[in-house]
Amino acid sequence: MFEALLLVTFIGFVLANHSRLGTGNPYQIFFFVWLTVYTGYYLTRDLFIRIDDSFVFVTLVSQYFALFLLIISYLKSAGITQAQKAPDLASIHLNKWFYYPLFFLVVLGAYPTYLKAIELANGQSIFTIIGFMTLRNTITYEDRNFGVYGYLTPLSIIVAMVSAVGYRNRQILLPYFLVSLGIALFYCYMATGRTFILMLFCFVFMPFFIAKIFSRTSLVMTGVIFISLFLFIAGMTGKGISFDNTTAQNIRTFQENIVGYTTAPFVAMSQLFSTFDRPEYGQNSLRFFFAVMQKVGMADVQSVELVKDYVMTPFPTNVYTVYEVYYRDFLYYGYFIPPLFLLLHFWLYRYAVVRGGRWIMFYAASTYPLVMVFFQDQYFSLTSQWIQMIFWLTLLCVRSRTGRSQM
Template structure:
């Protein structure tokens, strides 16, 4: 049956291509990802029941996502009009304000490095990454909420500076972007996880594609570069996470199996286990956390799921469907993924057709390619709701405040100041 789902997923991917003719459209990307996952499931070393009907959920979810997306888009749109929109503009860079913020970033970076150094003096095990992750697990290392929120701000500003540089390439903007990118890299790496690294790099690749108006053939090449970069991070992360296992035979292939196919298997096993539901605790986790923070004694579900065995390996990721299925079941998770498709359609339509806040929509939409690419792994939409609210807040504030830049748009030899869209 898995082969049948693989074929159906490939066919639906081709249909989404025919409807959009765009390899950046979310349904096409999602189809490619789930086609690869089904293929890997066909050749996995794990023993699975290939006839299990629950393996159809991933295709059904993709189908509903695609329906939601195209119902929202409604019309065929051409993303190549994005560069045309910015054709006649002039960007005024407020260098002083940018340099002041660089100083703030440098101070916060220094504070973070000192904190890490002081911890490592007495808690070093194997490597820096392992030491800090182990410290977080046993409660000896705590990162402040300020640093976590500052990382989101850093990512937002890095993306916006990249947009400005791509719109009007110059030596000055190039230096500004590269300095900001360096800060982004430092904060992403010190997060000691893949999330912020992928959240930095995936939007940057997407922004490059959108602003440059690349044709589909060149986009495939960009996807290849992105895959190489992210795969390199994946390998490095695996070796840093399991320094005591790196000499074991087949270490890397085992890691690939754990992260690529075990989430699907773990989710299907969970479906077979007649689980008890959480009655909305995951869906409304953001609001429960707020209630808990103001003094109400309510239980807030942990974002980190429990480990289970898949074969002889441990995993705690169960694909995008698990987080909401735990609340009210499989049907609820499929309805959820339909609305995720609608949301992606809304965002993609905005970056093409919106005449106001264009920079905001491009920057904000690019962030949601991260959870799109990670659907095979775990939910990164509603589970990270508080983070997405932070992204929306910071991007909107930066774009509308005019603190870093201002865009002037020319129409019929008259200058219309956009402050600054």
């Protein structure tokens, strides 16, 4: 049965790469990610615990549903001409009245955020492994955080994103882009999660990728930089590499962690599927709204914890793919929710290629949770951040006088 799952996913990937849909369309990303995960599991399945056939069947039905949505979107894409297959970055006009104040806000806010990070690390330097891990554990497991400074991390990513496009469109000078990128990396570092590095990578890289203006050399260089940053954070958290190990040891443990990080969530989801049978009806997917109602006293509801318990696959992991929160809430029906997000992604994609402007930025930002489907839910689980980012992008990107019209 698993071979059928591989086949359906492969067919979806092939169809998603048809020129009629365009480069960087959401189905291309979705089926590529899952084809990678399923192939990785199939080739290394002897390393993992056995997954149940019923779990594979439900996953297969969900992939069939995604393939069905792909076919519908393929037929709907007939109205897009070949000239419109790639978004026009020139249609993005930077609102400098908001850009410069927000740019200097994230720059000036870096130092007090750094001081707050040292406080959360119990006075230790966050540039040491011990200090960095203390900061990470404080944020993850204790009821302490950056407070208002925490809002600067998503803002810094947005500023870096619009700076990259603004520099390409000759609307700002190179130093602004370089400083914004460096500051965003610093905020991501203080956030201690490698997912923030991936978010920054998606936000900055995707507008150029879907616009087909990335050369092969720049693509390779970008990938090398991203992997280097990812490995650096891995070393600081003691996962994958260690500065005390030999190169051969680091390569071996890094390979094991790559397998564990990309495939273990899928296997962990199979364990949750086999043991969890009481739906929680929105407590996980709508956690943000329950937390807000609890905060303002509208409801006496205890919001669920975002950080879950570890399971052994046998690789230890506490992430269960994008399907976890929806399965916890709606059991089998929850498996049809993530594929439905593809319709929203494709709608944004169509607007990006047809109307341009800020819609390019909206779609590029939306690819981050799509890339993370193999790992964990980044849709409703990041509701607060998405509200912030949509707001900032709306302020910073306006109608271009020279590009395509936008809605």
